Amino acid sequence: MKLLTYLNGASRRVGLAVDDALIDPIEAGGDPAFFADTTAFIRGGAAAMAAARALIPTASRRPLAGVRLAAPMIPTTILCSGSNYRAHNAEKAGSPLSGREPEFFVKTGDCVIGPDEPIVHDPILTRKLDCETELAVVVGKPGRHIAVEDAHEHIFGYTIVNDVTARDRQVRRNAEGFTWYELGRGKAFDTSAPMGPVIVTADEFGDPQAKMLRTRINGELRQQSSTAEMIWGCADLVHFFSVNFTMRPGMVILTGTPAGTAWSSDTELGGRWEPAPGLVAATRYCAPGDLVESEIEGIGVLRNPVAAA
Template identity: 70%
Template sequence: MRFVSYAGHGGECLGILIRDQIIDAQECARHRRLDTSTVSDLVRLIEACVHDGLDVGALFDDPPASAVHDASSVLLRAPLRPSTILCAGSNYRAHNLEKANTPLSGKEPEFFVKTADCVIGPDDGIVSDRKLTKKLDCETELAIVIGKPGRHIPVEHALDHVFGYTIVNDVTARDRQVRTAPSGTVWYELGRGKAFDTSAPLGPVVVTSDEIANPQALHISMRINGELRQSSSTSDMIWSCADLIHFFSTNFTLKPGMVIITGSPAGTAWSTDRELGGTWTPAPGLIPASRYCLPGDLIECEVEKIGILKNYVL
């Protein structure tokens, strides 16, 4: 299933996307005399599946006419608004080769957090705030949406805790992130560099895990103004999705609706920025960035089997 959120009924509505139609979850629940509040958003639906045994397939089977909408007639929003986005940086081998690294880069997952305040949806604007950063960068990342809760989750059972997958653009203020000590040692300030307004575009859909049998075999890419900047596979991850679920569950009880983003491939604007330690290497088909992102730029983040997340810089 492909879950979406869209503008309607005076707020945001949850539905599933089937070809060119959206089926509204609350209308289906109302038709079946179920509590509509349990499917008012994706986090609540996931909780209802986990705790109450909601049969999602049955919910959307044979929907009433009032639940069916033409997808082209609605405005999509972020498919969910997680309270916590657990983030793993420096997780692609090729990306680690193109940038200045800290002593721990590639040795253990980088750990930082974004919140619901960072989230925007498809076609929403990424704000270029020159008081915050003059080096606004974008990164396509596969995102894991947690379903079954757990703590200290073993790697071999980690994917059992996945509800689905989506795309997150890890928007970054590079001049806030990358710092150099007088000794020449590089260190990252991941708070101010990563977490700010509009720094987590998310969507356009959440695809349930049954449709993605192997999350380590997905093509992942980014285009800026039509130029291919990133093109890789999730097989280039150092730590797999299962590894990251295990890693983050050591610190947190993972809960329904939490999101884990899994790192970005090579091809960021950082890679061409010698001032910040970039060491871009030519790759077939890729166009090196000549600058960081500016207002008017169209960012297209794509992950195989999920879709394309589009946002303009404002």
């Protein structure tokens, strides 16, 4: 099942995407308690899923083309794991913990924008605005200290998040060449978490460690990798973050990005670009007028323009 949020005038409505068409479950007679918003649907668990499936055969449909999508949800918390692809670690300046344990940082719902909404290029905040396509895990069932082997029971589904980053705020280096990361101002700011276009439920998505991921900027292929290349898989990350937080419906976990970021071509910040078949090296960071396309197999393409502040 594919779950989305769309704009109906000034309101946001939950929708189901079926065969390139939109079903509005409330218009189809669904229980508003389940379909008030995405988080309510996730909290509804198996009963909400059954209610949605019962609507699909007879509900009226409209073409998805032309429907204005919003972010599929506004997460309560976005738990982020950096340095989670070996090739990305190899292309950037290393810190003492790179590749040894997940980098742990947080974004908030205030960072989230939806498909086609602009990523704001604010030169007061950063002159090195970078983009990272990431598979995002949507938490479905509460739990704390979740074992890796039980993690799948706590995953509702998956979506795409672009982990937009202010590299000149994130990467710090001293005169001796020691590198460390500032993961506050470098990661969490307005429009730094484009999300969408849909959430795909875990049963439909299949194996999250066997999906292709791509980033295109102005049509140039910058990133291409399989989620099989993660150091810590989705189940590992659910376990990891559940040590700190009780996992709750409405939380989202970001799983890191592969090689090919603009950082890799920035020698000033320790970048080390490595050629790969089909990939185009960045010659600069993102600028107003750029179009960023984040694609993950089985979910779709998240498109966002970059606009001046």
